[in-house]
Amino acid sequence: MTEPPGVAVSSRPAPPPPGAPADATPPAPRPPTAQRVLPLRRRGRWIATAVVLVLVAQIAHGLVTNPFYQWDRFAYWFVRPVILDGLLITLEVAAYSAVLGLLGGIALALARLSGSPVLRAVSWTYTWLFRSVPLIVVLLFLYNFSALYRTLSLGVPFGPAFLNFDESRLATDMVVAVVGLSLNEAAYASEVVRAGILSVDQGQHEAAAALGLPKRYQFSRIVLPQALRSVVPNYVNQLIGLIKGTSLVFYVSLLDLFGSVQSMGSTYPGDIVPLLLVATVWYVILTSVVSAVQFYVERHYSRGALRTVPPTPLQKLRIALGDLRARVRTETAT
Template identity: 85%
Template sequence: MSESLVPVVPSGTTHPPEADLPPQSAPPTSTGQRADQGPAAGPLSAQRVIPLRHPGRWITSAVALVLVAQIVHGLATNPFYQWDRFQYWFARPVITDGLWITLEVTAYSAVLGLLGGVVLALARLSRSPVLRAISWVYVWLFRSVPLIVVLLFLYNFSALYRTLSLGVPFGPAFWHFDESKLATDMVIAVIGLSLNEAAYAAEVVRAGILSVDQGQHEAAAALGLPKRYQFTRIVFPQALRAIVPSYVNQLIGLVKGTSLVFYVSLLDLFGSVQSMGSTYPGDIVPLLLVATVWYVILTSVISVVQFYVERYYSRGALRTLPPTPLQRLRAGLPNLIARVRRETAS
């Protein structure tokens, strides 16, 4: 009987010799290829990178451009808008005079309203219960009453008080004023808008002051500065970062709110358009377009000023200032051109 040969394993080992082990696969190379699979495909820098596709974004952009093109085409070709009459009325002296009155009323009311809002906000934040109560009642009252009601009440104020006087409270008066001579149409419009604007500006300013970190107040007090310097040098400049965006919204609303002064016999931009529309009924639509375009121009200018004011007061809060529109255009135009070339090439 033949005997099978069994390999002898040396003592102290638990595995057979390497010569009897099955062949193992070669380790992978540094490029991710196995040694028995041939050479590597090449370095990553030589491979072409395929950009991520966004078909939904391109489709949405195309649909939006088509809709905008249709709207612009409709505005340009519809004879109902009478663009020739629009061009005739756009810079007429009667329109520019009304525009100038709108700018005057807006400027005076914005300054007086902001100053009144600061005073009301400080009174609301003071420790005096009397000042807090008066400020709260004022804000509550003028935010509750419509602006047109305030203007009409002031316009008829002479019917309630024909003369105004200064003197000892509940005693003799030393100076008397004729209210009808002092309260011109411009004065009534500015006072009415300022009183209304101060109520809203007070809440905007109060919110901005409350947004300043409490540690800034404590640091200002630790320096031993008077309260006035603490507010003007430390607290208020930081609060402006929160005040400016909100108050600019109020300012834009004020520009459009000046259209109500037409009801107190002051011919601003909207009042001039209304007057010309009554005289030339066939030009009502182009006249309304003239007013619309001028209001859009005014609000656009205010928005541009807002951007640079916000950029100025964000210097201490941001590491890098936000780029201006011209800087964004310079930086984004080459990237857009390169991206379009890649899309078209692929």
């Protein structure tokens, strides 16, 4: 290897700096030492946590010690047959209305997205109308529907009728409640489903069409599974609202959970507060179960979108216990 001209290379050590002794040697480098990493102090978080804990403790103490709530009467009414019968009616109405409302919402969403101007106009008008009218008005209108139409018929418009139905016999209290809630729920479900379909990338629609699949298979096998990632959490919110909305069927003479509580409260005026607490706790239980189901359904449909699915509460507990055991072993060993 040749050196560039005019450059002298020497392997001798560099001379000491001016003013230093001739036999002075440079100091040896210090060995690296471990330094403790101090966590960031978040005083505001600790203060907010302490305030919240104090408020929660005061609320819990007031609920337990205040005799106004009459917890002994609450325990008496909680599983009484009249309450459980009303709870069963609430579950039936909510289940039927959720299924029919979702089916109606899918049909309305597809009509809104179709190429037919008539279907788009009818779907938009239906959604606009039932989102504008309060649910209690819809229920009361259906409850008094027999005053407007005593019989219903199927046949040629402005011509002869082939089938006649007695509306007063068909419109039982259960039917009125389910139909009213389903009609109202379909209007909101249609917007949830339509938003989920629109959230699917346009390239997925084009790829499905390029495969030559029929329209129904394109929707059921490609578009709908991806749309459910957006539909499920939003529709579960609607379902929770539907469960609470079943309390309005009391006004059409159907004794659901809230209707049973109201009826017992009128018979036993001194137990109105514990009866209201009974209804509150049962509604909280129902909505909590629906929220738990929502978590697992979302987790199932997120497999194609996330690298790792979120852990279940049981898995989180196992991870936390494993970390605690490892920490204890480390501290014991040291």
